Amino acid sequence: MSDILGYKGKNVVITGAASGMGQAAAQLLVDIGAQVYALDIAEITVPMAQRIRVDMKDQASLDAALAALPATVHSLFNCAGVPNPPFSAADAVMINFAGLRYLTENLIPRIPTGGAIVSIASTAGMGWKPNLARVREFLALDNHLETAAQWLQAHGKSVPDGYGFSKQCIIVYTMTQARELAQRGIRINCIAPSPTDSGFMKKLTGEGQIPAEAVALFLPSNGRYAVGADMAGPLVLLNSALAGFISGNNVPVDFGYCAEVMMGQRDDLLGVAT
Numbered sequence: 001m002s003d004i005l006g007y008k009g010k011n012v013v014i015t016g017a018a019s020g021m022g023q024a025a026a027q028l029l030v031d032i033g034a035q036v037y038a039l040d041i042a043e044i045t046v047p048m049a050q051r052i053r054v055d056m057k058d059q060a061s062l063d064a065a066l067a068a069l070p071a072t073v074h075s076l077f078n079c080a081g082v083p084n085p086p087f088s089a090a091d092a093v094m095i096n097f098a099g100l101r102y103l104t105e106n107l108i109p110r111i112p113t114g115g116a117i118v119s120i121a122s123t124a125g126m127g128w129k130p131n132l133a134r135v136r137e138f139l140a141l142d143n144h145l146e147t148a149a150q151w152l153q154a155h156g157k158s159v160p161d162g163y164g165f166s167k168q169c170i171i172v173y174t175m176t177q178a179r180e181l182a183q184r185g186i187r188i189n190c191i192a193p194s195p196t197d198s199g200f201m202k203k204l205t206g207e208g209q210i211p212a213e214a215v216a217l218f219l220p221s222n223g224r225y226a227v228g229a230d231m232a233g234p235l236v237l238l239n240s241a242l243a244g245f246i247s248g249n250n251v252p253v254d255f256g257y258c259a260e261v262m263m264g265q266r267d268d269l270l271g272v273a274t
């Protein structure tokens with residue numbers, strides 16, 4: 001089999017592999033010959049090199065996972081995430097960003113030149129510019145989950161949209177880290193998916209009581225929800241050898257939704273064009 005994407009025999013770590021986009025990406029990575037180490041709080045069904053139970057908001061759980069992971073990691077996929085509601089704003093930030101940052105920064109020393117990191121942000125995080133000072137304040141904290149939790153407790157009122165804030169943090173973090181990682185020949189990117197049919201969406205529109213009509217406002221003009229595989233392809237591509245000169249980008253994977261907003265063809269409900 002040709003290995004144009006460069007994953008054959010490479011050690012890949014992926015979070016959120018039990019469901020949705022992460023599951024689809026994990027399956028694709030297994031299919032193209034990667035050694036996949038998957039982390040999730042739920043049971044992972046895709047057969048792979050190793051499946052590890054982890055709670056992204058629990059530092060001890062992340063430390064145990066780090067101890068079990070290989071000494072060399074070529075590629076990291078940060079896919080785990082939860083909606084707020086039904087999760088609290090603080091839990092959304094802890095799981096979606098604080099845990100992601102903790103895992104990422106503890107794995108970076110194991111990533112060799114040519115390695116890559118990709119995370120899942122969201123269209124909901126694209127209005128980061130007006131909130132940059134707040135995001136930078138959070139990013140300036142030390143990389144311990146307890147510190148992040150304490151900050152959220154003290155500043156909770158200024159972070160009413162925990163989900164949007166967690167995704168703003170991923171986007172700003174990705175762009176901020178690109179410089180230092182480039183000096184080591186490592187790339188970092190994230191994607192901003194439009195609404196996707198997954199466990200996340202069921203939680204958001206079911207338990208969370210966000211009406212499906214409200215979510216539909218953010219669908220692309222093709223009128224459809226994405227599925228996990230629609231995001232798995234771009235994720236795998238961005239960490240692949242084919243994307244070897246792409247770093248520091250937040251890539252909308254939304255069938256043109258953000259383009260329409262930026263061209264003034266539809267309302268800017270999320271501050272995408274700010």
Ligand SMILES: NC(=O)c1ccc[n+]([C@@H]2O[C@H](COP(=O)([O-])OP(=O)(O)OC[C@H]3O[C@@H](n4cnc5c(N)ncnc54)[C@H](O)[C@@H]3O)[C@@H](O)[C@H]2O)c1
Nearest residue numbers: 016018019020021041055056080081122195196198199200
């Ligand atoms: N579905 C959407 O419309 C949408 C849109 C934009 C961004 N996203 C983001 O995409 C990513 C993937 O979500 P999805 O849509 O595939 O949903 P999903 O619920 O199918 O997958 C999320 C995965 O994260 C895992 N997870 C949740 N909490 C965890 C924790 N504390 N520790 C470890 N693992 C945990 C879940 O078990 C699940 O396997 C998330 O980061 C989400 O924020 C989703």
